[in-house]
Amino acid sequence: MNPGLSYKVKDIGLAAKGKLQLEWAEKHMPVLLLIRERFVKEKPLKGLKIGAVLHVTKETGVLVRTLIAGGAEVYLAASNPLSTQDDVAAALVEEGAHVYAWRGQSPEEYYWCIKQVAESEPQIVIDDGADLHAILHSEYNDIARKIKGGTEETTTGVIRLRALEREGRLLYPIIAVNDAYTKYLFDNRYGTGQSTVDGIMRATNILFAGKKVVVAGYGWCGRGIAMRARGMGARVIVTEVDPIRALEAVMDGYDVMTMSEAARIGDIFITATGNRDVIRKEHFQLMKDGVILANAGHFNVEVSVRDLEELAISKREIRPYVTEYTLPDGRKLYLLAEGRLVNLVAAEGHPSEVMDMSFANQALSIEYIHKNPRLPIKVHKVPRQIDESVAKLKLKSMNIKIDKLTETQKQYLQSWSLGT
Ligand SMILES: NC(=O)c1ccc[n+]([C@@H]2O[C@H](COP(=O)([O-])OP(=O)(O)OC[C@H]3O[C@@H](n4cnc5c(N)ncnc54)[C@H](O)[C@@H]3O)[C@@H](O)[C@H]2O)c1
DSSP, rough: OOOOOOESSSSSHHHHHHHHHHHHTTTTTTTHHHHHHHHHHTTTTOEEEEEEEEEOOOOHHHHHHHHHHHHHHEEEEEESTTTTOOOHHHHHHHHHEEEEOOOOOHHHHHHHHHHHHTTTTSEEEESSSSSHHHHHHHHHHHHHOOOOEEOOOHHHHHHHHOOOOOTOOOSOOEEGGSSSSSHIIIIIIIIIIHHHHHHHHHHHHHHHOOEEEEEEEHOOOOHHHHHHHTTTTOEEEEEEOOOOHHEEEHHTTEEEEEEEHHHHHOOOOOOOOSSSSOOHHHHHHTTTTEEEEEEEESTSSOHHHHEEEOOOSEEEEEEETEEEEEETTSEEEEEEGGGSSSHHHHHHOOOHHHHHHHHHHHHHHHHHHOOOOOOSSSSEEEHHHHHHHHHHHHHHHTTTTOOOOOHHHHHHHHOSSOOO
C-alpha cells in the first residue's frame, strides 16, 4: 500500500476477505475485464484524478480496479450510509484507492466522506444519486468549475441534474449513464427486480407465494420487481401516477389501483418511484397487522418514516434490518432497512452480471469525457456507439451470435419507394 494514501474504512484487516469478493465479482464481469485489458495496454486515464461516490460493493470494486488500471487516481466514498461492504472498502485501499466508506454512517459522517472526495479536486466525477454533484454545485463552486465532466448512475440522480441544467446552474457536462439502454433495461429491471426480492427474503425469510405484493411505481425498477415477485408466486398489485405506465401494468396482467385501495389488502409493499411520501400516514392507518414495508428507490423518502415514527407508540428491531412499529390499536408494521434501498442494505445489491454492463458504460463514458474535453455543459446521453459496444461485448461473452443485415436489407430499410 502507498504510505501516502489517505483513507478511512472500518477495518483495513478485512482486505484479504474483500479481495476474494472482488475475484468472485470479476468472474461474472467479462465486459469490464475486456475494457480493463485494453486500459492496461493503452493507459487512457493516465494522470487523471477521478472522484467517485458509489455504493461500495464488490462490483464497484471491479470498476475502481479498472480505472486504476487505466492510469487514474481514484477517490471513493459511499452513495448510501448503509450500503458499504467493509471488506471491499478495505481491499480497495490496498489496491491504491483513497476510500472513505464504512457501513452504518451517521448523516454527518456520510457527508464528511463525500466532502473528502470533493476536496481532492477531482477532474472527472462519478456519482450515484447526485449527492456529490449537488455538494460540488452548492459548496465547492471553484472546484466544480475546473471539472471536465461527470457521470450519473441512477434515475434519481439524473432527475436532480436535469433540474440543475433547467435552472442554468450546471457547471460541467454530465453523461447520464442511467439512460443508456445497456444500463436501465438490465440493471434497473433485472438487477433491482432480483436483488429487491432477495433483500426482502434475506431480511424476513417470509414466503412470497400467495402473498399480495404491492409495487409502487411501474418504471424500470418497478416492472422488474413486479415480474420477479410474480415469479415467486405472489399476487402483484401495481400503483402508478402515470396513466400510460398504469395501462402497461394492466396489460401485463397486474391489478392496478390507488395506494389507498392497495393499503387495505397488501401484505408486502415495495416502493420504486424516485418520489417522496408514496406510502404515508393515511395509508399506514389502513394497513393490516403484520405488513412488510420495503423501499427500492434511491432515497429513504418513499415510505414516510417520519409519519411512521409519529404514529407509532413503540418500535424495536426484531431482526437485523427489520424494525417493528406498534400502532396505538396494537397493529404492527415492519419496516425493512430503515426505508433505505432494501437490495443494498439487506442483500448485496445487483448481481455482478448486470453491473458488468452498467460499469462498462461508466468506464467508457469516463474515457469519452477525458478524450472530449470540450463537451457542451449539459446532460448528455451515453454515445450510441458506447451503448452498442457494451451490448456487443456482452453478447460475445455469452457466446451468442446475431444476424447481420444483408446489403439488400440495408437498402430496403433506407428507401421509401418500395411499398405493397
Ligand atoms: N435499488 C436499486 O438498486 C436501484 C437501481 C436503479 C434505480 N434505483 C432507483 O429507483 C427509483 C426508480 O427508478 P426507475 O428507473 O424505475 O424510474 P422510472 O422513472 O422508470 O420509474 C418511476 C415510476 O414511478 C412512478 N411514480 C412516481 N410517483 C409515484 C407515486 N406517488 N405513486 C406511484 N408511482 C409513482 C412514475 O410515474 C414512474 O413510472 C429511482 O429512485 C432510482 O434512482 C434503484
